Amino acid sequence: MITLGLRLTLAGGKEAASRLAIIAAAVALGVGLLLATLAALHATDTQTGRYAWIFSGSATAQPAAGDPLWFSARSQLYDGQLIGRIDVAATGPGSPVPPGLPRLPAPGEYYASPALTALLRDVPAAELGDRFPGHRAGRIGRSALPGPDSLIVVVGLRPDQLAKDTQATRVTAFRTSPPARCSGCPNLNANGQTLVLYVAVAALIFPVLVLIGMATRLAAARREQRFAAMRLVGATPRQISTIATVESTVATVLGVGAGFGLFFAFHPLLARVDFTGTRFFASDLALRPAQAALVAAGVPVLAAVAARIALRRVRISPLGVTRRVTPRPPRAWRLIPLAAGLGVFAYFVGRIPKSTVEQIQVYTAASLLVLAGIVIAGPWLTLLGARLMARRVRSPALLIAGRRLSDDPKAGFRAVSGLVLALCVASGSIALMTTITAKRGVSEASAAVGGAMLTDFITERDDITGEPVGAPPPPPAATLIRLRSIDGVRGVTLVHTNPLGTKDPAWGDPAEHGPPHDAGLASCTDLATMPGFSVCPPGAEAASVAPGFGAIGWGDPGDWPRVWPAAAISTAALARLPVQQIVVGTDGSTTAIEQVRTVLLNAYPDARAPMTVGEQQTSISASMTQYQQLADVVTVVSLVIAGFSLAVSLAGGLSERKRPFSLLRLTGVQLGVLRRVVLLESAVPLLIVSAVAIGTGFLAADLFLRAQYEFSVQAPGLGYYVVVSVGLGISLAIIASTLPLLRRITGPETARND
Template identity: 60%
Template sequence: MIDFGLRLTLRGGREAAVRLVVTAAAVALGVGLLLVTLAGINGVNTQNARYAWLNSGVPEAMAAGAEASPDPLWGTLSADVHDGARITRVDVAATGPRSPVPPGIPRLPGPGQYYASPAFGALLRSAPAAELGDRYPGSQIGTIGAQALPAPDSLIIIVGHSADELSRAPGAARIAGIATKTPGECAQCQVGINANGMTLVLSVTSAALLFPVLIFIGTATRLAAARREQRFAAMRLVGATPRQVSVVSAVESTVAALAGTAVGFGLFFLLRVPLAAVPFTGERFYPSDLSLGPVEVLLVAIGVPLAAAVAARIALRRVRISPLGVSRRVTPRAPRAYRLIPLVAGIGELTYFVGRRPDTTNGQTLAYLTGILLMMAGLIIAGPWLTMVGARAMARRSNRAATLIAARRLSDDPKAGFRAISGLVLALFVTSTAIGVMTTFVAERGVSSDSTVARTTLVADFSQGWADVPGVPKASIASIPDSALVRLRSIEGVRSVTEVHTNPLGTTFSLGGPRPVVAGLVSCRQFAGLSGIGRCADGAEVASIPPSFVSGLRVNPSWSTATWPAAAISAERLQSLPVQEIVVGTDGSKSTIEQVRTALTVAFPGQEPPVTAAEGHASSDTERLFDAYRQLVNVVILVSLFIAGCSLAVSVVASLNDRKRPFSLLRLTGTHLGMMRRIVALESAAPLLVNAVVAMAAGFLAAQLFLESQLDYSLRAPGAEYYITVFAGLAVSLGVIVSTLPLLNRITGPETARNE
């Protein structure tokens, strides 16, 4: 029977060949996406492991049982910025011949020496010294190897010092060994990727993608389903056993699954290099990072064909019951309202965790992933019932023949009507949920980085932590040397230099946080040179301003017209107060900004790098991770809509092929081709529109429950991008339906009406 099944599969004519190709393509797409997800999780963990050595200043980041070096290493870890790119700077100093050596370099650099990553070395050679190189005096003695670089374009520099010099630097730590743990393994570790969080996102992403793919596979396997059932039933009537029929069907499905699995593996390895360039963790991957383990390869290579064979056996359950069951075309039992239970259960599960968010990452993964998957499954299960309700409502409110016929068929068999558009329903749910979360996140945490002041104003923050008085920053700079001020003002493109002093008066501002913050004090003479952040009150010499440049670097658009109150302190006394930040207004050119940054870095080594408000927003770890999530969301939306469109096209064509004889009989009785086209269009468009509304509402509800539980935010209305995406998706779907209608003319000729 296996040979017979292979002959039917490979030599069964054009219909069998089309079914084989479409099913194999659907399986290949599913396998490729599954492999990309598995490789992506492995890539995140591999990349994260190369961050570990940067946590060497944290004692608990050492591997258990690691032997401490007798000659501890002095080291500091700091950040720098160039043209918006994040630079990691590691300053080291050996205390003896056996001081630990970071990975990627053969020995520690001495005073006046440094190692640079390949990308950073190229940047140092290409950028003018006044814009970057002057921050790192000395000579490059080598290149940091790949084993110490999280990504091919990582910007990392290891700078050498003497032990006496570095031991007095702010934040210097004695390091007895190189760390091997990352944030997921070490509570105190700060450098690296939240691998658990990324695994959660990738898991949700894979589920969101695999659901439409599974629907596509199921739709593809149903091509010419009615004809195949009749042929298998005929085999039963001439003596074939149920087992033999099952073997024949399983051979067909297994061949398609094997071919699709092989193509899926080929697609993965073909696309691995371009996929590695997608920075969904904030940085690119090495292609070797996106690897697959032998267990994963075996599970996919064996599991997918096995699942396809099981699916084929389930699909032919009517033939196994009785060969005559296929010919007994009776109206299926109407779906009941209990199909709403999984959808309601998913909503209830997410609602339960509002105010009860699990403390652990695994607990959050289980909570949110379970709720989202329940809602996705609930939409598929409830879809036929919703389709039936919509069809009955359509029949009651219309007296046109095409509408009544379409509504009657949808009401009699809502499962078939919903099956065609189920992939699009899931795509709309995923789109609504993702855009709802992202829109709210941007509204709550976004910075107006498009404003002029955000792009052109640099801020050097000299505060180190917080004093004992709540909201009062400690200043580490007693005063700014005149030479530094002269150097800043001499740079072409610098328009103003404003010193923000600490405030002994206790004046506070509320910035929406849990407590008010103490204002900074500025000279109105200096402050007048800054534009876009308000002005001093009339007649004031010293004004109080919010220290928002320091805490979060958030620029409020209302500041452009604000009038800041006068402070009860003289300009002379102001100059004797410590400085907590310098605000430099520029013309916004890259050269000017980088020269200012270099001048401040050289004048005040060991301080946080000066950044613009736009850079401070974009370079934070939270925002980098958010950008990565946003890229994944865009991938999910585009791929889901594409897969759903393919599924819809295949489903409509399959439905037409299965009903070409009834349509031919309708034409023979005088029914116009235009009416039949309207019937087919309504059968697909009506359930699509009904279920689309439910899917979008469910998506927004899921987003609201997640945001309220995880972040304590309320859903914000999406912008025009969402409506354009939905409109485009529905328009393309309707276009797919319309594009299949010319097939009616070819398959409804008089010769099709004959009995086989």
């Protein structure tokens, strides 16, 4: 039987060859995508282990043995790129050496990663190199770097210098895994990133299963009839199962082999994709032997099992195929999973989980439940559309299409399910990011202040008085002169603490935001040099301003006063007050911004890293990065597989329609009517379920935004509707392009009994 099965599969004519090629191609695409995601998971785990040492200073307890090493990790930026700076100071010969270094840097030395070394070579010292004291002693080795683009520097200092650093700790060993939380760490949330990629694997299951399931059902009716005929001439159920298993296994094995070939062919391109904030080393994108073996053996086994299950009617009786009855129609209970997924989103409005990892877990589970709910509810929605179409019969095409969809709504929806899933995911992610950009992005009216550099000194307020804690004295005159002398700097404003008790004039409605904080105080002379930061009333020496200008680019520019209220304090008294923020207005050029940043970092090494208003707005939305990565991965994969699914469904649909449509033509039905039937059978489930899927995507995005950010979703721009309309139009055009083939495949010879 195995030999016969191989012969039927490999030498069974054009139809068998076409079926073999389509199934193998579908499996190859799914396996290739699955292998790529598994490799990315392996690379993420490897990357996590490589940068864990950077988090060593966050450990709550350290072993007591050996000479401790003073250790302080901070982050800073250069032209939007994150730089991790690690300051170290040995207390004795036994102090531990970080991975990737031959020795500890002495005071006045530093080690830099290869990417940072190249940047230091290409960028003027005033913009970057002057931030690191001394000279470069060498490069950081690969064992300490998350990826080839990592910008990391290890700076050697004296123990007495780091002892004054409030963030410095003494360590005697380096971590091998990063902590779940670390407020002062300069890198990534490894747990969240790994979870995002695991979610991508789970999300891939839906479109891949739709594609492979659609391919394996290609010409299923014809195969059942052929196997039933073999039963009638004496073949046993075991023999039929063996032949079916051989057919499915051969196609799947070929597809698995091609999938591995696709993975290795596109491996160099995969290494260029940024999943976690920095690219992977190409060698890290390797498959674990167990994973490769599981995919290589598991996919053919699952295909063989599916083939045996699909032939249950043939095994029961050789006449089971011909004694067909209309299956029970889908019931309304199929809406329950979809409602449950949306219910999870709704439940957490006002009950948001505390940690980022918990939020990702909750909303990922809800998203997957919604996707599964659409797949489960699709046949029932298709049935509703078919019954509605059949009730309003005005032509034979409507009657035939409506009855065919009513008899088998699962098959009707299956053909377009990939496109429906892609539309749901794309609609939700686009609505999400459109709203966040509109609410949290720097508006056009405030773009003039986007290049202003901010240095904050206030990280907390007194629990009782609400007054800022930790404000330093005003900067030396030399620092202010150096800042104002930089080409591209428009002005420098110092925001002082406020002994007057005046309140923040930009606070907004206290009923919505609570009692306002104290205002900051600023010199009107300084504000006059800062376009876009509002002005003082005529004749005023000082003004009560916002305690920080980091939110000046938010939302509606009308929320900020155009004229700050005057403050009853002299210029001389103001100049003696501590400073809670330094604001340096620039022309937005990289040269000016980075020179200003270097001066401020050297003047205040223990302060929070300086950032521009634009950079702060970007960092505020950083918690959305992982959700965006998930949306991007699933959207792209879903769209790719959706297109392939449509092609497979068209090929399968033509094969399945051969005999019934040939019989209809013999009874006198015109070819034009059959063409309209084919178009209606695809268009009705596509349009009806797509409308539900798009609405579901928008509703899920709205519930998520109300839970996370307390604002509702905004309608996307015209471009979204154009893209959706064009996509649906192209899909219908592809379906219509197959209509001319009906004449050739529905001739009288096709209606004969095999």
